[in-house]
Amino acid sequence: MTNAVVVGSGPNGLTAAIRLARAGVEVTVVEAETRPGGGTRSGELTVPGVLHDECAAFHPTGVASPYLAELDLARHGLRWRWPEIDLAHPLDDGRAGLLARDAAPDVAVTAASLGADADRWRRLVGPAARHFDDLAAEVLGPVLHVPRHPFTLASFGARALAPATWLARGFADEPARGLLTGIAAHAFGRLDIPLSGAAGMLLAAAAHAVGWPVAEGGSEAITRALLAELADHGGRVVTGHRVRSLAELGEHTGHAAAPDLVLLDTAPAGALEILGDRLPSRVRRSLARFRYGPAAFKVDLAVDGGVPWRNRKCRRAGTLHLGGTAAEIARVEAATARGEMPAAPFVLVGQQYLADPTRSNGSVHPVYAYAHVPHGYTGDATEAVLSQIERFAPGVRERIVAVAAKGPAALEAGNANYVGGDIGAGAATGLQVVLRPRATRTPYATGVPGVYLCSAATPPGAGVHGMAGYHAAGAALAGLARRP
Template sequence: MFARAGLSVRVLERSGTIGGGARTAELTLPGFRHDVCSAVHPMGAVSGFFRRFGLESRITMLTPEISYAHPLPGGRAGIAFRDLDRTVARLGRDGAAYDSLLRDLVARDDEVAQFTLSSILQVPRFPATTALFGLAMIDQGMPWWNERWRGEEAPAMLAGVMAHAIRPMPSLSAAAAGLALAVHAHARGWPVPQGGSQSIVDAMADDIRAHGGVIETGVEVTSLDEVRGARAAVFDVSARSMADIGGDRFPAWYSRALRRFRYGNAASKVDFALSEPVPWLNADVSASPTVHLGGSRRQVAAAERDVARGRHATNPFVLAVQQSVIDPSRAPEGKATLWAYTHVPRDSDIDQTEVITTEIEKYAPGFRDTILASSSRTARDLENYDPNYIGGDIASGAPSVAQLIARPVVDVEPWRTPAPGVYLGSSSAPPGPSVHGLGGAYAARSALRHEFGIDTLPDLSPSRPHEERT
C-alpha cells in the first residue's frame, strides 16, 4: 500500500525467504510441495484488501465444490457443499435448522466479512447483519448450543469449524470464528492457491518490487533505532516482540499492555508424502480438500477442553488438508500430499505424527500404508520457525472475546503505537489471525493518514508502476 501511494518502501524479513505463515516448500520428498503453515484460504476470498489487490486475477485460486467434510463412524460424514441447498438436503432432519441458522448470513456474506474482519470497536456499517450474526453466536456459543439439533452431522460440522479458534466450546469466541468460516463456505467457498500458499506472498512481493520497493531477507530488527530513518515503520511481530523492540521508546502503560497480552494454546503439525490419495471410507470426504476429524460435537468439544486445561487430548481434533485433490501440481503423478495439525497445550514438545496417523486411520483404514515420508513440527518447533507463534500459538494471541476488544489495547486505532511513526500490523492487532492481509493494510492506512497526510487509499489493482514520491 505504501509503494502504491508513491512512497519509497523497504521490507525487512528476519528469515531467509519471505512468507511467514504462507510459505510453501518441499518438506518431505522431492516433488512434494507442502504448505508450511496456512493451506486453505476462506478469508483470502472475502478480504477487502485482497479483493482490492485483485488477488484472484494475479494467481489461480482453486475453489472446490465441497468446502469441508467431517467424517463420522461407519462411513458417515457431514459434507459442507458450497451449495447451501445441497448441504441442507443431505442433513435430513437437521437440514431446516442448519438452513435457518445460516441462510440469511450467507446471503449477506460480504457484510459478514466486513464486520468480522474489522476492529470490534468500530461502529458497524451493517447493523442488521451484525445483529443477525450476534444472535447466531449466542445460539451456538452458549450452553444451549445443541438445542436445535437432532442428528450428529450438522452439529459436528459446526464444531469442526469452531475448533479452528483453538478455544473451549461452547464459547462465544469459538462460535464467532466457526460461524464466519461456515458462512464463507457456502458463499465464496474455501479456495486453495494453485502451487501453494507461497503464491499469495509472491504476488504481493512482485507488486512491491514493481512499484519501486526493496525486499531484504535475513535481516532481524531488534530495536527501533534500526529503523530510525523511516517516517513510518509497520511491524509484523507479536505483541511481546513489539514490546521488546519498542523498549523505552514506549510509555510504561503501553509496554505493560503488550506484555500482558495473552497467548493461546498451540498447534502441532505433520506433513505427509503419500503413495496415493488418502483411502477415506466416504467418497465425498475423498473429494474435499479440507477434512475435520475428531468425531461428534461432544467429542470435539471434549478434546478442546482437554487442551484448554493444559492436557494432550486422548482423541484429538485434527484438521487435515489434501491439496492434491484439487491441485495436482502438489505431488508427482498418482501420489498425494497431506497437511495436518492437531491442537496441543502451549509449548508442547511432543511429536504428534502417530496421534494424527491414528486419528486418520479411524476414517481411512490403510492410510498408514500410503505414507512414503513425513515431516513433523511440534508447538515449540513452530515458535522456532516463526517467533510470532508464541509457544506454538498460530493465532499470535488468544482470540478470546476480551482480546478481540483489546488487541492488544482498547483503541479505535490499535495499530498505531504511542511511538511516533511506529505501527503494529500483525495478527496481534485487529482483525486477528488468518491470511487476509488486513492487519498490515489497516496499519498502513493509519500510517498514510497520520504520517503522510494521505486520506485517499491508493489503487491496489494490477496496473503499471506509479511515479515514486518520497
Template sequence: MPERWDAIVVGAGPNGLAAACTLAHAGRSVLVLEAAARPGGGTRTEEITERGFKHDICSAIHPMGAASPFFRTIDLRPYGLEWVHPELALAHPFDDGSAMQLHHSLDATVDAMGDDGKHWRRLFQPFLDHTDALLDETLGPLRIPRRMMLMARFGLRALRSAEGLTRAMFGNPKTRAMFGGISAHALVPLHSFGTASFGLMLILAGHKAGWPAARGGSIAISDAMIAYLRERGCEVRTEHRVTSLRELPESKAVLFDLGPHQVARVAADALPLRYRNALLRWRYGPGVFKVDWALDEPIPWKNEACRRAGTVHLANTWEELAETERAVSRGEVSERPFVLVAQQSLFDDTRAPKGKHTGWAYIHVPHGSTIDATERIESQIERFAPGFRDVVRARHVIDARALEAHDENMIGGDIGGGANDLWQLVWRPMVRWDPYTTPNPSLFLCSSSTPPGGGVHGMCGWHAAQRALRGVLR
C-alpha cells in the same frame, strides 16, 4: 545519501506484506524487512519430505483469504495468485461410515442435511444476502457499525458459545459435530463465549467464496504480494533482523508485523512504559502439532465425500470433539485428538509428482508442547481411512516449539496471534479504540495480534496501512 522511505514494514508475514501492498497501492515507497531467510511467515511452502512434494508449512486452506476485502481491493491474479477450489469445502466423517458435507453452495449443503437443512438456511441465508457488508464490518476493530441491524443480528449469535448455538439451532448430532469442528478453529473450549463466531465466519466465507488453496502452495500468496511491491519500486529484504528502531533507515512510518511482546522490545525507546507494559500483558494460546506426508496414493477414506473435500475434520461426535478441546485447556493431549486434514494435491496437480499426493494435518496441543503426537494423528486417520499407513512414503513432523523456531510470531506454537478468549477476541492487543495506532504517531501495529486476528486475510495489515495513510503519510 542515506535511504529514505515513506514507510518501513518490519516482518514479511501475510499481514506485513498486505500492509506494504496497501501503502504501495496508494503510491507510497515501502521497505519490508524480514528476519528469516525467506519471506511469507505462515504462507511458506517447502519440499520437506521428498523432492517434488510441496508442503504448506503452516496455513494451507484459505476461506478468509478468498473472501477478504483486502484481496478484493488488491488484485493479485496478474502476479500469479490463483485460488483452486475442491469439489467440497469440508467433509466430517463418522464411525458409522457417513459424513457431513459443507459445499460452496448453500443450497447443496442444505439439501445434504435432511431435517436440519431448514435450520441451516435460517441461520446463514440472512447473512449471505449481505456478505460483503458483513465482512467489511467484522474483519476489523470494534466500532459503531454502519449496518446496525445486520450486526446486531450477527452479534447475538456470534457472541454465543458454539455449544449453546448448536444445541439451540440443530437437532441432528452430526450437524452439531460439523459446526463444532469448524468452531474449534478458535483453539479454545467450545463452551466458551465467542466460539460460535469462528464457525459462523468460516461457514459464511465458505458459502461466499469457498475454502480454496493457492495453486502451487501458500507461498504463491506471498510471492504474488512481493511481485506486486517490486513492480511499484518497493523492496523486500530478508535475513534482516530488527532489534531496535535506531537500526532502521529514515522513514515517516514504521508498521510492525510482530507480536506485542516483540514490539515492546524493539520499540522500547519510542513508546511510553505504560503502553509497553500493556503489550507485555498479551496472552498467547495453545499451540499445534503438525505432520506432512508424501503419499503414494490419495488417503483411502471410507466415505467417498472425504475423497472430494479439500479439508476433512476428524472428531466423530460433538462429545469427543468437545473433550479434546477441554483436554488442551487442561494442558493435556487427548488419545483421540481433533485432527484437521488438508489434501491439496487432490485438486492441485502441482503439489506432488504425477500419480503421487500430499497430506497435511495438525492437532491442537498445550502452549509450547514438545509432545510427539504422530501416532495419535495417524491412528485417527486410520480410523476413518483404513490402510492409510500403507500409502505413506515419508513424513515430516513439527511440534509447537519447532513451529515457533520456524516463525517467531507463533509464540509457543500459537498460529492465531494470541489466545482467542472473548476478551482478547474483542480487544486486540489491548483495550484501545484504534488498536493499530500507538502513542507514537509514526508507529503502527499490523500483526494477527490486532483485529480481526489469525488467518491469511491481510486485514490486519490493510487496516494498519489505512491508519498510516490517514495520519503521518497523508
C-alpha cells in the same frame, strides 16, 4: 520522500508495505527468515515434486478480503482453486457432515449429508451466507466504523455471541452438530464460552458463500503475487535479518536517520523486544499481558494414492475435521486450552491437491494435517495425528511414503510470531477476541511516534486477508498527515 520499514513479510506486512508504497512512501520490508511470506509459504517438505503448504492452506478470508480484491492479484498469477466439497466431518459410524459452496455443481451436498437437520442448518447459517459480502465488509472493516449493514451484523452477532456448544445443541443429529463444532474449533480454545460460536458461524457462512479455496501452486503464490505488486510500486525486501531493536532500522533504508514510519508485522512479544523502554509503560504492560493460545502440531504426509477415507465422499473434500462427535471435540478442546494433551486431539486435514493437482508427483499426493495441542507442548504428537486419520481411514499407514512433523518449538523457530506454537496470533478468549492486542480505540498505534503494529495480533485477527496490514498502514498514513 517519506521512508518506512516494515518488519516482517507475512501477508499483513506485505499489504501494509503495498498500501504505503502506493501512497508514495519509500518502503523496505525486513524479514527474519531467508524466504519471505510468513504464514503463506509452501515447500517440498516430504519428497521431491510434492508441494506442501507450510502454514496457511485454505483461503476463505483471502477470497473475501476487500484489499486483496482491490489489488487484483490475478494480474500477478494468483489463481484460487476450489475442491468439489469444501469440508467434511467424518464420524465413527461412517456418516459424515459435508459442506459445499452453493455454487458447486452438487448444490444438495450439504443438505443431503445433514438429513433432518438440513432445515435447521439453513436457518442458522443461511442468513449469514446470503449476506456474506456485507458481513465480511463489516468484520474485516476498520475497528471503529458506523456499520453499513447494521441488520446483517446484528442478526449475525445474536447467533455468534452464543457458545458453540449451545449452537450445536440446536441440531438433532451428529453430522450437523459435529460439522458446526469442528468449524468453531478453528478458533483454538474452549467451545462452551460466549463468542466461541463466532468462528464457526463465520467460516460456515464463508464456505457456502465463497468456499474454502486453495491457491494454485501453493499458498506461496499469494506471497509471490504480493511481492510482485510491492515491487511494481518500488518497495524492496531484505531477508535473513531478525530485527531486535528500533535503533538498527536506519541501516536498511539507506538513510542515516531512523525511518519516518515503522510497521511491525510481529507478535506483541516481538514488539516488546523491539520497542523495549520506548513503549509508554501502560502500553508495555498491556502487551506483556497479551494472552497466547493453544498450539498447533503440524504433520505433512506424502501419500501414495491419497487417504482411503471410509466415507467415500471424504475423498472429494478439500478440508476434513477429525475429532468425532461435538461433545468429544468440546472436551478435547477444553483439555488443550487447560494445558493437557488429549490422547485423541482435534485434527484438521487438508487435501489441497484435489483442487490443485499441480502439487502432486504422479500418484503421490501431499496431505496436510495439524493437531491442536497445548501451548508450548514439547511432546511428539505425530502418532496421535496418524491415529486420528487412521480412525476414519483404516489402511492409510500402508500408503504413507514420507512424514514431516513440526511441533510448537519448530513452528516458532521458523516464525517468531508463533509464540509457543500459537498460530492464531493470540488466544481467542474474552475481550481479546475483538480488542486486540489491547483495549484501545487505536489498536495499531504502539504509543511510540511513527511506530505501528500491523500483524494478525491486531484487528481483524488471524487469517490470510491482509486487512490488519491495510488498516495499520492507513493509521500510519493518517498519523503522518497529522505531523507538524
